[in-house]
Amino acid sequence: MENNELEKEYFDVVVVGAGHAGCEAALAAARLGMKTALFTISLDGVANMPCNPSIGGTAKGHLVREIDALGGEMGKAADKTFLQSRILNRGKGPAVHSLRAQIDRVAYHNLMKKTIEDTDGLFLKQAEITDILFEEDGKTVRGVRTMLGTEYDCKAVIISTGTYLGGTVHVGAVSYQSGPDATLPALRLTDCLKNAGMTIRRFKTGTPARVHKRSIDFDKLEVQYGDDEITPFSFSNHEKLTNKVTCYIAYTNEETHKVIRDNIHLSPIYSGRIHAIGPRYCPSIEDKIMRFSDKPRHQLFIEPMGLDTDEYYLQGMSSSLPEFVQLKFLHTIKGLEHVEIMRNAYAIEYDCCDPTELAATLEFKAFEGLYGAGQFNGTSGYEEAAAQGLVAGINAAMKLKGRKQLVLDRASSYIGTLIDDLVTKGCSDPYRMLTSRSEYRLLLRQDNADIRLMPTGHEVGLVSDEQYERLQDKVSQIDREIERVSKVNIAPSEGINEYLQSVGTDPLSNGIKLSQLIRRPKVTYEGLAPFDKNRPELSAEVKEQVELQIKYEGYIKIQLEQVKDMRKLEKKALPPNQDYSEIKGLRLEAIEKLNRIKPISVGQASRISGVNPADVSVLLIWLEQNK
Numbered sequence: 001m002e003n004n005e006l007e008k009e010y011f012d013v014v015v016v017g018a019g020h021a022g023c024e025a026a027l028a029a030a031r032l033g034m035k036t037a038l039f040t041i042s043l044d045g046v047a048n049m050p051c052n053p054s055i056g057g058t059a060k061g062h063l064v065r066e067i068d069a070l071g072g073e074m075g076k077a078a079d080k081t082f083l084q085s086r087i088l089n090r091g092k093g094p095a096v097h098s099l100r101a102q103i104d105r106v107a108y109h110n111l112m113k114k115t116i117e118d119t120d121g122l123f124l125k126q127a128e129i130t131d132i133l134f135e136e137d138g139k140t141v142r143g144v145r146t147m148l149g150t151e152y153d154c155k156a157v158i159i160s161t162g163t164y165l166g167g168t169v170h171v172g173a174v175s176y177q178s179g180p181d182a183t184l185p186a187l188r189l190t191d192c193l194k195n196a197g198m199t200i201r202r203f204k205t206g207t208p209a210r211v212h213k214r215s216i217d218f219d220k221l222e223v224q225y226g227d228d229e230i231t232p233f234s235f236s237n238h239e240k241l242t243n244k245v246t247c248y249i250a251y252t253n254e255e256t257h258k259v260i261r262d263n264i265h266l267s268p269i270y271s272g273r274i275h276a277i278g279p280r281y282c283p284s285i286e287d288k289i290m291r292f293s294d295k296p297r298h299q300l301f302i303e304p305m306g307l308d309t310d311e312y313y314l315q316g317m318s319s320s321l322p323e324f325v326q327l328k329f330l331h332t333i334k335g336l337e338h339v340e341i342m343r344n345a346y347a348i349e350y351d352c353c354d355p356t357e358l359a360a361t362l363e364f365k366a367f368e369g370l371y372g373a374g375q376f377n378g379t380s381g382y383e384e385a386a387a388q389g390l391v392a393g394i395n396a397a398m399k400l401k402g403r404k405q406l407v408l409d410r411a412s413s414y415i416g417t418l419i420d421d422l423v424t425k426g427c428s429d430p431y432r433m434l435t436s437r438s439e440y441r442l443l444l445r446q447d448n449a450d451i452r453l454m455p456t457g458h459e460v461g462l463v464s465d466e467q468y469e470r471l472q473d474k475v476s477q478i479d480r481e482i483e484r485v486s487k488v489n490i491a492p493s494e495g496i497n498e499y500l501q502s503v504g505t506d507p508l509s510n511g512i513k514l515s516q517l518i519r520r521p522k523v524t525y526e527g528l529a530p531f532d533k534n535r536p537e538l539s540a541e542v543k544e545q546v547e548l549q550i551k552y553e554g555y556i557k558i559q560l561e562q563v564k565d566m567r568k569l570e571k572k573a574l575p576p577n578q579d580y581s582e583i584k585g586l587r588l589e590a591i592e593k594l595n596r597i598k599p600i601s602v603g604q605a606s607r608i609s610g611v612n613p614a615d616v617s618v619l620l621i622w623l624e625q626n627k
């Protein structure tokens with residue numbers, strides 16, 4: 001060996017990309033004992049937030065709590081670097097209550113990078129990966145190569161390249177190859193993947209301008225405060241948390257809309273210069289005005305990006321119009337008349353895979369030991385990325401340990417729903433998680449993510465015995481208290497009837513069980529405390545569960561029945577390499593779709609678009625006959 005060559009290094013797992021997916025994947029694999037290398041184009045971009053410096057939001061808050069319950073990092077890091085926190089949809093049912101926190105972008109990056117640097121068995125490296133190396137069979141992973149030609153041997157690779165792969169930025173008539181935030185793009189890996197036979201598609205997303213604090217007229221803006229009582233993302237966080245900043249609200253107006261309409265021909269999207277598909281649920285301001293022309297105004301949120309910067313983020317104003325148009329339409333907005341752009345808005349196109357080529361473990365069906373996670377799988381959002389990264393990291397480790405890989409079903413979590421949607425239905429535009437994507441959302445609340453998933457996190461080895469014991473103790477406290485209140489009799493009294501009338505429900509004329517009272521919509525477990533003499537000391541979390549489980553008992557029972565039926569079909573396994581043209585009675589479209597997706601169960605087959613109930617019956621009969 002020439003002495004001018006690096007000695008070849010071996011890793012169990014290599015993660016390509018230190019974004020939100022890559023960080024979770026690498027931490028999980030290393031914490032499960034894998035010697036793991038985490039590559040990124042720039043160490044200064046680890047866990048970067050190129051879009052909204054916020055974590056959580058509708059359904060995304062659920063994902064973050066599920067990541068935490070499974071032993072992931074995002075929730076802990078968010079609790080330590082948040083600026084303002086709120087629970088969204090408080091006025092609606094608990095199924096859609098979602099935590100959202102404004103995050104200090106640089107502090108989050110620093111903390112996640114330090115957490116990675118402090119993790120044993122985890123090696124963070126700045127290098128662009130240009131090739132995945134395969135064994136002779138061209139299908140089994142054996143290593144990676146960097147742009148400098150250095151090769152690293154490994155047994156598993158997780159691709160989480162985000163919006164950098166084939167990154168091309170568009171602002172008006174100008175387009176140039178770049179990653180987000182003016183970082184270097186990754187321009188070489190795509191060819192390697194295509195040559196290996198992987199389907200590569202082109203998606204796009206966009207972000208708004210960042211403006212200088214001194215140029216915002218805050219007196220003209222609505223103020224948005226955080227919650228007084230802050231719920232942490234992490235179940236292991238019992239500290240009292242306080243908000244550090246205020247956010248603001250403004251609105252576009254007819255003048256804003258006119259500026260954009262008058263210049264829409266300068267948009268790279270509306271002029272047809274770029275064709276990549278953008279996120280349906282994060283539309284640019286151009287899209288909003290062109291698609292919802294009846295709306296007189298659109299809301300935008302003005303949010304600080306950190307404690308040590310004067311940069312403010314204009315949420316809801318992503319655009320790819322030329323700079324002069326961006327400034328012109330911003331100056332029409334009350335409070336932003338003199339705004340100074342520090343970073344202009346832009347759109348970015350990037351390469352991603354077709355997630356139907358992945359198994360529910362996030363391993364590619366055609367490549368042994370190759371996994372995909374994050375934006376590369378066709379999703380959009382830090383939370384969606386982190387959730388996939390965690391599962392891919394766990395599964396790469398499980399595979400190398402010869403243990404069963406983790407597949408979360410739709411009734412266990414939003415993470416399971418997300419992955420099942422991706423690998424079974426695919427996505428025609430960047431996939432964003434929504435509570436409406438789950439048929440079990442009353443079961444999949446953010447408040448019970450620990451009860452649903454921490455046992456799994458403990459089983460795979462990411463949740464400590466101590467934490468798991470704390471959960472078991474919490475669950476038994478909940479069960480005991482539900483049992484107790486179902487036996488406590490409340491007699492009619494002046495006091496109780498005064499309380500009941502104060503919350504707008506009927507007074508008592510006869511004795512009633514405490515649990516029956518709690519079931520009344522307006523009555524709260526806390527509100528009944530004065531009338532419940534032997535009430536034990538319980539934490540807020542336990543009280544919340546007692547109230548929710550009693551109030552929604554009926555609906556929860558119905559959903560649990562539906563879950564039972566769903567899991568019956570999930571248990572009906574289908575042969576992985578079945579040729580469905582051999583099964584008589586299946587329709588042509590179903591044969592084509594089943595052969596492409598190769599579902600692992602009748603349950604998964606039933607969710608493939610183009611496979612209808614008649615086809616499912618044919619599969620069930622065939623399985624019965626071929627038992």
Ligand SMILES: Cc1cc2nc3c(=O)[nH]c(=O)nc-3n(C[C@H](O)[C@H](O)[C@H](O)COP(=O)(O)OP(=O)(O)OC[C@H]3O[C@@H](n4cnc5c(N)ncnc54)[C@H](O)[C@@H]3O)c2cc1C
Pocket residue numbers: 016017018019020021022039040041042045046047048049050051052127128129130160161162163164165180181186189205206207282346347348373374375376379380381382385386432
């Ligand atoms: C302009 C813009 C607007 C966005 N708008 C939204 C939005 O409105 N809503 C929303 O939910 N999300 C939005 N996002 C998406 C959000 O940023 C991503 O969903 C999230 O960051 C994805 O995380 P990830 O881990 O998959 O990838 P990223 O966070 O993009 O990280 C990718 C990592 O891979 C590394 N990398 C890439 N290729 C290589 C290589 N070949 N070798 C080594 N390292 C490599 C990079 O250095 C980086 O560390 C936006 C992103 C951008 C850029």
